[in-house]
Amino acid sequence: MGHMIEHIALERGHEIVGVIDPTLFIGDGSSVIGFDSPVFRSADVAIEFTTPSTAEQNIRAAWAQGVPVVSGSTGWNVDNLSPALSSREGDKTRVTIKDKDGKTMLIWSSNFSVGVNIVFELNRLLADMMAKQPQYAPALKEIHHIHKLDAPSGTAKTLVEQIKEHCERLNGTNIAIESVREGEVPGTHTVTWDSPEDTIVLTHIAKGRRGFALGAVLAAEEIANIQH
Numbered sequence: 001m002g003h004m005i006e007h008i009a010l011e012r013g014h015e016i017v018g019v020i021d022p023t024l025f026i027g028d029g030s031s032v033i034g035f036d037s038p039v040f041r042s043a044d045v046a047i048e049f050t051t052p053s054t055a056e057q058n059i060r061a062a063w064a065q066g067v068p069v070v071s072g073s074t075g076w077n078v079d080n081l082s083p084a085l086s087s088r089e090g091d092k093t094r095v096t097i098k099d100k101d102g103k104t105m106l107i108w109s110s111n112f113s114v115g116v117n118i119v120f121e122l123n124r125l126l127a128d129m130m131a132k133q134p135q136y137a138p139a140l141k142e143i144h145h146i147h148k149l150d151a152p153s154g155t156a157k158t159l160v161e162q163i164k165e166h167c168e169r170l171n172g173t174n175i176a177i178e179s180v181r182e183g184e185v186p187g188t189h190t191v192t193w194d195s196p197e198d199t200i201v202l203t204h205i206a207k208g209r210r211g212f213a214l215g216a217v218l219a220a221e222e223i224a225n226i227q228h
Contacts, residue, residue: 001048001049001072001209001212001213002019002021004210004212004213005047005049005162005213005216005217006019007213008210008213008214008217009047009217011218012217012221014217016081016176017033017039017040017042017043018037018039018040019033020031020033020034020035020040020041020058025093032034035058035061035062035064035065036065040062040065040067041065041066041067041193043067044067044220044223044224045067045068045069045070045220045223045224046062046067046068046069046070047070047071047072047136047216047217047220048062048069048070048071048072048073048214049071049072049073050073051073051074051075051149052073052074052075052076052149052150053109054073055071055073055076056076056080056081058071059071059081059106060081063105064103068103068104068105068106068223069105069106069107070106070107070108070219070220070223071106071107071108072108072109072111072112072212073083073217074082074110074111074153074154074155074157075149075150075154078095078106078108081097081106093109093110093111093117093120093158093162094107094108094109094110095107095108095109096108104222104223104227107219107222107223109215109219110154110155110158111154111155111158111188111212111214112211112212112213112214112215112218112219113204113211113212113213113215114211114214114215115204115206115211116155116204116206116211117215119159119189119202119204120158120159120162122202123159123162123163123191123202124165124166126191126193126200126202127162127163127165127167127169128166130167130193131166131167131168131169133195134169135195135196135197136193136194136195136200137178137193137194137195138163138167138175138179138191138193138194139175139176139178139191139192139194140152140156140159140160140175140176140178140189140190140191140192141177141179141180141188141189141190141192142155142156142177142178142179142180142187142188142189142190143180143181143182143185143187143188144179144180144181144185144186144188145181145182145183145184145185145186145188146181146182146183146184147179152177152179152181153179153182153187153189155187155189156179156189157177159189159191160175160177163175165189177207185206186206186208186209186212187204187206187212188203188204188205188206189203189204190202190203190204191203193214202212214228
């Protein structure tokens with residue numbers, strides 16, 4: 001994701017001032033920096049895609065240097081950050097946190113893909129309809145590459161939360177999520193509503209990681225107020 005984000009940012013005319021990655025060294029040809037550095041503080045925005053165990057501390061480290069963050073890391077509770085600043089906006093799919101002066105300091109999403117966000121809207125609509133159709137039962141399946149560290153995916157969890165929120169008869173119920181890790185699959189999410197008479201299927205299949213990276217760069221442009 002880091003390489004893809006860098007490629008798209010450069011493609012859109014932005015400058016990458018540095019990279020924070022413990023697996024990289026200066027010899028790799030990358031400008032490897034730390035949070036506590038003048039180079040990092042010069043950034044208009046940082047884009048963070050890491051792990052569930054490090055995302056929160058990375059965001060707080062960036063904030064300590066006055067740098068806002070776009071985060072696509074999943075598997076952790078973004079609500080832990082809400083008390084740190086003055087306001088929180090959004091829902092289970094996207095959260096915006098601002099400081100006391102109204103400056104956006106965080107945009108987090110469980111999935112920045114434009115296509116996935118369209119599926120989120122369709123999922124809400126379908127769940128609303130299913131509130132009056134008790135013969136249908138929902139289930140989810142998500143497939144990702146073997147390197148993904150969290151399971152179920154943040155997107156799958158979001159889809160389930162939306163279903164429970166918009167289909168009142170399912171409040172308090174357990175909706176099954178099947179997680180599969182195989183090969184280099186970028187990400188496939190399927191919502192199935194099954195009844196004795198028929199089955200309704202809503203599926204998003206990512207063809208690569210570019211869509212996720214593009215959405216993150218667009219969010220960074222939003223924070224930096226860059227127009228394209």
